[in-house]
Amino acid sequence: MLEDREVETIINEIYKYHGYDFSGYSTASFRRRLDRLYAMDNFENFSEMLSKLRSDEDYFKHMVEEITVNVTEMFRDPSFYKTLRTEILPTLATKPFIRIWHAGCATGEEVFSVAILLKELGLLHKSLLYATDLNASVLDVAKKGLFPLRSIPQYAENYRIASGKNDFSYYYIANYGYAKFSEELISRMVFSQHNLIIDGSFNEFDLILCRNVLIYFDKDFQRISLELFDESLSKLGYLALGTKETIKFSSIQHRYKQFEKEKIWKKML
Known part of the structure; x- marks a missing residue:
């Protein structure tokens, strides 16, 4: 699991490099999805994840997809x-x-x-x-x-x-x-x-x-x-x-x- 300072760093770097502000997202939900992403993409350490986030536009888009995806269905409720x-x-x-x-x-x-x-x-x-x-x-x-x-x-x-x-x-x-x-x-x-x-x-x-x-x-x-x-x-x-x-x-x-x-x-x- 990512540490608090690492989650905060990711939020700041996303805003700095890509202009997306995730600072107001539910902390628990945001952390859960970041942890899933970290494990799914087999990063060896946090620095590797952060570097890819900064320099790889395609990976950033992939991250946004994983963080923002919501469950839905037709005529739900x-x-x-x-x-x-x-x-x-x-x-x-x-x-x-x-x-x-x-x-x-x-x-x-x-x-x-x-x-x-x-x-x-x-x-x-x-x-x-x-x-x-x-x-x-x-x-x-x-x-x-x-x-x-x-x-x-x-x-x-x-x-x-x-x-x-x-x-x-x-x-x-x-x-x-x-x-x-x-x-x-x-x-x-x-x-x-x-x-x-x-x-x-x-x-x-x-x-x-x-x-x-x-x-x-x-x-x-x-x-x-x-x-x-x-x-x-x-x-x-x-x-x-x-x-x-x-x-x-x-x-x-x-x-x-x-x-x-x-x-x-x-x-x-």
């Missing part, structure tokens, strides 16, 4: 998607155009889930889904709309519980061990690299989803992210967080009303 389907998205239907931001989208399962809901509600044609992540490699995966067939039974079951309207196979074609999702869905998505801590607001949105990302941040990084979401959200728009995340005790909470059933807040002011 089906009750959340059922609430989106029945009570959130219908309120946006009167808008001439709907903008949705998936912050920390990982490999895109959530983006495709919401696109399917929009399709079934007849709203996809007037919607645009912005999907962003710090990790460029997962964005490359997401924009292809390819997911392993072995994962599809779980996704289909989640979709059914979330009150899906069709057979789930309607949305993809099976090919060589992968499910290739509809180009109609992909055509309404914009994928881009974005850092929640140092990059600013880039549009005004009606719905922002950032689920199970803030739990990896310390209080200061959480504050920065929530203020960014507040700046980016239209009045009467919705902010959706993960099951263990909240805006309570934050600087923005007084402008929001929490939805009854899920970790969803409506911007009132």
Whole structure:
């Protein structure tokens, strides 16, 4: 295991050489992933790891992938998607155009889930889904709309519980061990690299989803992210967080009303 001073050195060197600030990441999570990386890549000592991090851009990208990867699946937490389907998205239907931001989208399962809901509600044609992540490699995966067939039974079951309207196979074609999702869905998505801590607001949105990302941040990084979401959200728009995340005790909470059933807040002011 890496020592405290070694973890701190890596954080400082990443910022110095590459401009990425991991100082506000959960210490336990960051250390755990660094330890895994150190063992997986068979470094003989800390100096060897540090040297490679400084001089090898490809290795740095590999490190970012390992540190930032998040577990996700389509229609994860089906009750959340059922609430989106029945009570959130219908309120946006009167808008001439709907903008949705998936912050920390990982490999895109959530983006495709919401696109399917929009399709079934007849709203996809007037919607645009912005999907962003710090990790460029997962964005490359997401924009292809390819997911392993072995994962599809779980996704289909989640979709059914979330009150899906069709057979789930309607949305993809099976090919060589992968499910290739509809180009109609992909055509309404914009994928881009974005850092929640140092990059600013880039549009005004009606719905922002950032689920199970803030739990990896310390209080200061959480504050920065929530203020960014507040700046980016239209009045009467919705902010959706993960099951263990909240805006309570934050600087923005007084402008929001929490939805009854899920970790969803409506911007009132």
